[in-house]
Amino acid sequence: MKIKVDRGRCTGIGICESVAPDYFEVGDDGGLVLLREHIDDPQRAEVEDAVRACPALALSIVED
Amino acid sequence: MPVFTHPHPFTTDKDISSAEFWSRSFVERDETFGWLRKNAPVSWHPPLETPELLPEVHGEPGFWAVVRAEDVAFVSRNHELFSSDSKKHGRSVMFRPTDPSLMPAPTFLTMDPPEHTRYRRIMSAGFTPKAVNRLRGLIEQRAARIVDRVVGAGEIDFVTEVSAKLPMMTVADLVGVPEELVETFAEAGDRFVGADDPEINGGTDRTQFAMQQIRVLREIGVDLVRHRRTRPTDDIATALAQAEFDGKPLSDDDIQSAMLLLSVAGNDTTKQTTSHSVVQLWKHPNQKAWLTEDFDGRIAASIEEFIRHASPVVEFARTATQDLELGGQEILAGDKVVVFYASANRDEEVFDQPYRFDLRRTPVPHYGFGGGGVHFCLGNGIAKAQLRALFSNILTKLPDMRVGEPEMLQSEFIHGIRHLPVVIPD
Numbered sequence: 001m002k003i004k005v006d007r008g009r010c011t012g013i014g015i016c017e018s019v020a021p022d023y024f025e026v027g028d029d030g031g032l033v034l035l036r037e038h039i040d041d042p043q044r045a046e047v048e049d050a051v052r053a054c055p056a057l058a059l060s061i062v063e064d
Numbered sequence: 065m066p067v068f069t070h071p072h073p074f075t076t077d078k079d080i081s082s083a084e085f086w087s088r089s090f091v092e093r094d095e096t097f098g099w100l101r102k103n104a105p106v107s108w109h110p111p112l113e114t115p116e117l118l119p120e121v122h123g124e125p126g127f128w129a130v131v132r133a134e135d136v137a138f139v140s141r142n143h144e145l146f147s148s149d150s151k152k153h154g155r156s157v158m159f160r161p162t163d164p165s166l167m168p169a170p171t172f173l174t175m176d177p178p179e180h181t182r183y184r185r186i187m188s189a190g191f192t193p194k195a196v197n198r199l200r201g202l203i204e205q206r207a208a209r210i211v212d213r214v215v216g217a218g219e220i221d222f223v224t225e226v227s228a229k230l231p232m233m234t235v236a237d238l239v240g241v242p243e244e245l246v247e248t249f250a251e252a253g254d255r256f257v258g259a260d261d262p263e264i265n266g267g268t269d270r271t272q273f274a275m276q277q278i279r280v281l282r283e284i285g286v287d288l289v290r291h292r293r294t295r296p297t298d299d300i301a302t303a304l305a306q307a308e309f310d311g312k313p314l315s316d317d318d319i320q321s322a323m324l325l326l327s328v329a330g331n332d333t334t335k336q337t338t339s340h341s342v343v344q345l346w347k348h349p350n351q352k353a354w355l356t357e358d359f360d361g362r363i364a365a366s367i368e369e370f371i372r373h374a375s376p377v378v379e380f381a382r383t384a385t386q387d388l389e390l391g392g393q394e395i396l397a398g399d400k401v402v403v404f405y406a407s408a409n410r411d412e413e414v415f416d417q418p419y420r421f422d423l424r425r426t427p428v429p430h431y432g433f434g435g436g437g438v439h440f441c442l443g444n445g446i447a448k449a450q451l452r453a454l455f456s457n458i459l460t461k462l463p464d465m466r467v468g469e470p471e472m473l474q475s476e477f478i479h480g481i482r483h484l485p486v487v488i489p490d
Contacts, residue, residue: 008177011184011438014193014445028298030188055433055440057141 001061002037003047009058016059019050038064070396071125072108076100080129083113086476090375090406091419097131097407105132106391111161112476122161127381127400128393133411133431135391136403139382140435143176146382146401148439150174153383159402159476169317171325177438186307187322188442190238190300196445198298199237200453203446206233207453211461214488222467222484226458227338228254230450235330238446239323240292240299245284252280253327263482278324285323286316300326332478333376334447337432338454339470339481340374344421345459346467351423356459366423367451372430373421375406375479380434405431406479464489 003023010032016024022043025033039047039061051059078096079085085093100107111124130139139146148157150170156162157174168174172183189195210229214220232250241249256277258264265273285301292305293313304322307314314322345352355362384399395401408431410418415425433441441447466487473480 008181009438011181011440011442012188012192013440013442014191017193018445026188026192026194028189028192028194030185030192030303055436056438057436 001039001044002064003034003039003051004060004062005032005034006058006060009056011056011058013055015053015055016050019053020046023047024050032058070399072396072399074109074126075107075393076104078104078107079109081110081112083115086112087474089472090479094407094410097404098410098412100129100131101407101411101413104391105135106130106393106395108393112159114161117161117163119161121163123164124155124161124400127159127402128390128395130390130401130403131407132391133408133414133429133435136405136408136431136435138390138435139401139403140439141437143180143438145385145388147176147385148174148180148382149176153398155381155383155400157380157382159379159381168324169321171321173325173329173439180438182309184438184442186303187300187326189303191442191446193445195238195298196449199234199446200449202237203230203234203449204453204456206230206237207450207457211454211457215461216490217488218490219485219487222342222486223335223339223481224483226454227335227342227481227484230338230454231331231334232327234334234446234450235326238300238330239285239326240288240297240301241284242288248280249284252277252284253323253331256281256324256327257331278320281323281327282316282320285319289314289319329441330443330446332480333441333443334450336376336478336480337370337374337447337451339484340376340479341370341451341455342458342486343467343470343481343484344370344373346465348421351421352459355423355455359456359459362423363452363455364448365426365428367448367455368428368430369421369423369425370451371432371447372409372415372425372428375409375430375432377432377434378406378475378477378479379404380439403435405434408435462488 012026012030012032014026017026023036025035027033107129108126109129110126130136150156154164172180207230214225232253236246236249259270259274288301289305292302296302304314355366379402381400381402384395384397384401386397388395433444468485470481471483473482
């Protein structure tokens with residue numbers, strides 16, 4: 001499973017970063033950087049929380 | 065070019081358009097919104113009554129009121145269907161009709177993607193979680209100083225002495241305003257936002273008064289951005305200095321509108337949430353005790369309830385881009401659609417006993433930062449950092465404060481407290 005970012009929707013709010021900082025980071029230019037694309041099983045719930053928390057609905061989890 | 069807008073037959077006999085309706089209390093108003101949530105989740109109404117602006121001048125036939133949480137989220141998240149582009153539609157994103165000949169300069173608040181994305185991106189660099197963390201120390205220092213000043217102050221207005229102080233200073237810090245100009249900048253921002261209030265404009269002409277404040281904000285902003293072109297650091301002024309559109313740097317007018325947007329968006333929101341939350345915490349001493357017992361462990365979730373309960377921003381408006389059905393109603397392209405966040409925050413379908421101020425709610429999927437989508441409040445992190453810093457000081461340093469009756473602001477846009485008399489004994 002991996003994370004997909006819809007760049008057209010992402011506005012760099014950074015709620016994902018506060019929920020799952022190992023995966024998401026908003027860079028100094030305001031753009032979202034995926035620190036890791038593939039989701040490790042132990043962190044699955046955390047990443048799902050981050051995806052659900054995105055107010056811009058820019059994140060999703062897709063099959064490899 | 066303004067899109068043609070259609071009149072519709074009124075779908076209910078409920079009034080949410082008159083000045084009289086908006087002079088009632090939040091709780092009284094929500095009796096009507098509660099009825100609408102239950103019986104007519106999307107309903108057509110005459111335009112907001114505006115004594116200063118004739119309907120012939122603004123030309124709005126009416127608006128659709130969207131009052132349920134689910135629908136507020138739908139409208140907010142589908143910018144392709146519900147547009148914010150004020151230039152294109154000749155209409156602002158406010159419920160209050162505006163004079164089409166006096167439309168304010170566009171900001172990313174009044175744009176759709178992709179234009180919105182380009183503009184917002186410049187500012188969003190100043191609001192990333194890391195940027196908020198960089199400012200946290202300064203916010204905490206300022207909050208401590210603001211509260212220290214009123215310890216033992218006796219009878220004061222909590223709004224002017226505490227709630228109103230931190231938000232504009234934080235805006236100044238975000239922008240990167242040098243310390244010696246922070247007070248001037250903050251004062252101009254506060255006066256600009258309150259320019260309609262005779263208590264603030266001192267009975268002078270409100271337009272002249274507002275223009276004076278704009279000049280101050282513009283001058284400080286433009287000077288600072290110019291300075292940052294050669295001495296960059298990590299503030300918003302630097303981001304504005306480095307921004308380019310089509311190979312050209314931002315104009316002085318662009319910088320001015322950035323300063324105005326920050327002053328408006330960063331001001332009343334946090335200020336009102338502070339005042340409302342003090343009222344609620346003092347009304348519910350058991351909740352206050354519960355929070356104080358484990359402040360660090362409980363404040364983050366409590367802040368979400370502060371914001372839900374306060375609902376400082378009542379509404380925003382959109383324009384439908386195509387004919388569509390929502391809540392059983394046929395909305396036509398060009399119609400004005402108003403999303404009432406304050407109503408969504410009292411939606412019984414989402415919040416159990418929505419009137420209760422209950423810090424133990426978890427999670428609190430509130431609409432205080434909007435209904436999601438691309439216009440979700442950019443300042444949400446900085447607002448939470450301020451509320452945390454303020455309440456950590458208020459709860460520890462003002463335990464014996466007595467809180468009086470709030471004097472409410474009459475507004476269809478901001479759920480506000482004008483004054484809050486308190487007594488802080490020695």
